[in-house]
Amino acid sequence: xxxxxxxxxxxxxxxxxxxxxxxxxxxxxxxxxxxxxxxxxxxxxxxxxxxxxxxxxxxxxxxxxxxxxxxxxxxxxxxxxxxxxxxxxxxxxxxxxxxxxxxxxxxxxxxxxxxxxxxxxxxxxxxxxxxxxxxxxxxxxxxxxxxxxxxxxxxxxxxxxxxxxxxxxxxxxxxxxxxxxxxxxxxxxxxxxxxxxxxxxxxxxxxxxxxxxxxxxxxxxxxxx
Amino acid sequence: xxxxxxxxxxxxxxxxxxxxxxxxxxxxxxxxxxxxxxxxxxxxxxxxxxxxxxxxxxxxxxxxxxxxxxxxxxxxxxxxxxxxxxxxxxxxxxxxxxxxxxxxxxxxxxxxxxxxxxxxxxxxxxxxxxxxxxxxxxxxxxxxxxxxxxxxxxxxxxxxxxxxxxxxxxxxxxxxxxxxxxxxxxxxxxxxxxxxxxxxxxxxxxxxxxxxxxxxxxxxxxxxx
Numbered sequence: 180x181x182x183x184x185x186x187x188x189x190x191x192x193x194x195x196x197x198x199x200x201x202x203x204x205x206x207x208x209x210x211x212x213x214x215x216x217x218x219x220x221x222x223x224x225x226x227x228x229x230x231x232x233x234x235x236x237x238x239x240x241x242x243x244x245x246x247x248x249x250x251x252x253x254x255x256x257x258x259x260x261x262x263x264x265x266x267x268x269x270x271x272x273x274x275x276x277x278x279x280x281x282x283x284x285x286x287x288x289x290x291x292x293x294x295x296x297x298x299x300x301x302x303x304x305x306x307x308x309x310x311x312x313x314x315x316x317x318x319x320x321x322x323x324x325x326x327x328x329x330x331x332x333x334x335x336x337x338x339x340x341x342x343x344x345x346x347x348x349x350x351x352x353x354x355x356x357x358x359x360x361x362x363x364x365x366x367x368x369x370x371x372x373x374x375x376x377x378x379x380x381x382x383x384x385x386x387x388x389x390x391x392x393x394x395x396x397x398x399x400x401x402x403x404x
Numbered sequence: 405x406x407x408x409x410x411x412x413x414x415x416x417x418x419x420x421x422x423x424x425x426x427x428x429x430x431x432x433x434x435x436x437x438x439x440x441x442x443x444x445x446x447x448x449x450x451x452x453x454x455x456x457x458x459x460x461x462x463x464x465x466x467x468x469x470x471x472x473x474x475x476x477x478x479x480x481x482x483x484x485x486x487x488x489x490x491x492x493x494x495x496x497x498x499x500x501x502x503x504x505x506x507x508x509x510x511x512x513x514x515x516x517x518x519x520x521x522x523x524x525x526x527x528x529x530x531x532x533x534x535x536x537x538x539x540x541x542x543x544x545x546x547x548x549x550x551x552x553x554x555x556x557x558x559x560x561x562x563x564x565x566x567x568x569x570x571x572x573x574x575x576x577x578x579x580x581x582x583x584x585x586x587x588x589x590x591x592x593x594x595x596x597x598x599x600x601x602x603x604x605x606x607x608x609x610x611x612x613x614x615x616x617x618x619x620x621x622x623x624x625x626x627x628x629x
Binding site: 239241242243244245247248273274275276277278279282283285286287289290309310312314315318319321322323325326327328330331 | 464466467468470498499500502503507508512514515535537539540543546547548550551552555556
């Protein structure tokens with residue numbers, strides 16, 4: 180039987196690449212997206228497009244209202260999305276987001292009998308987010324194997340973070356080789372309701388620079404276009 | 405300033421006791437309940453009563469539809485709630501539930517500036533649940549301090565599980581000393597819509613035996629009454 184994997188899919192460039200990588204490794208992929216009240220809700224439309232294009236077995240979108248917790252420019256409308264890089268951990272950091280997302284992926288993986296969970300965290304371009312570091316991923320994997328029936332009974336989970344040491348340009352080049360259509364993805368923190376990117380937020384800047392460095396034409400639709 | 409704590413509050417006997425303990429230790433308590441599609445939704449009404457009776461600063465109820473993930477008698481209507489104890493991990497185990505709950509508590513704690521998170525897990529009566537063991541709690545605490553801005557910047561989180569080594573009778577005796585009114589709480593996995601307990605599920609049996617062993621009159625309202 181084909182091994183199953185749960186893949187966290189945001190609709191952005193990174194997670195689309197991870198999904199393509201998981202598929203290329205031969206996994207039957209189950210995509211999980213969270214509708215967490217993110218400012219960029221058009222991201223979920225992008226996640227649907229990417230999941231369909233890359234042929235997942237199932238795509239689940241779970242609602243979880245993180246705006247009740249707030250504390251981030253992405254989940255609290257009173258905090259502005261910055262247009263210039265900040266020192267330290269940026270205000271777009273969502274408290275405990277990756278821990279919440281990985282926990283839900285873990286629950287689903289256990290029900291499915293999947294041993295692999297893929298997440299598109301990256302420690303190079305987003306070094307300001309504490310929950311994107313290799314030591315964090317290793318600690319979650321350890322936790323997962325203490326937390327679950329499957330871990331205790333001897334089928335350990337792996338948390339796969341294949342992008343963790345890659346630059347944005349390397350990620351784009353890898354995705355292009357795997358046939359990812361980045362026009363389907365959306366990375367902007369402040370996209371308009373048509374899914375057009377602002378071109379000015381941190382995430383847009385990193386993405387545009389990545390395409391330029393990769394020598395790949397940027398397929399992003401910008402508001403100014 | 406009074407130190408803040410986030411307390412996971414289910415509406416059951418254990419978490420009500422934990423909330424009373426956190427208050428007795430002098431914390432300003434922020435109660436967090438999850439509306440996760442649990443079969444025993446009357447549990448949330450119990451959580452509201454307990455939070456009000458014990459004077460929390462704020463009580464947040466976050467909706468998260470774990471029925472989409474299923475895999476447990478508590479979240480999948482097609483799996484029956486057992487009336488006799490089972491060997492190994494019981495079917496009432498909800499995959500990754502405590503990891504999901506602690507993650508959300510961690511996010512809120514970070515936003516509040518709280519360093520303490522209280523959870524009513526217990527390794528004695530519920531030894532079948534992997535995410536109720538001391539080594540699991542220690543692993544989550546370690547993860548929390550790698551996952552967050554607060555942990556990285558030097559105000560570490562503590563995961564407080566004061567019931568972990570206590571018997572049900574000891575928990576009840578401790579709660580009675582702290583003035584907990586257990587008539588407000590609900591432990592049953594299959595309560596009716598009036599919040600009356602079935603008296604037959606694992607959770608009802610453990611609770612009733614606990615009152616008997618503690619020498620405390622059982623204030624539970626049962627369907628058969």
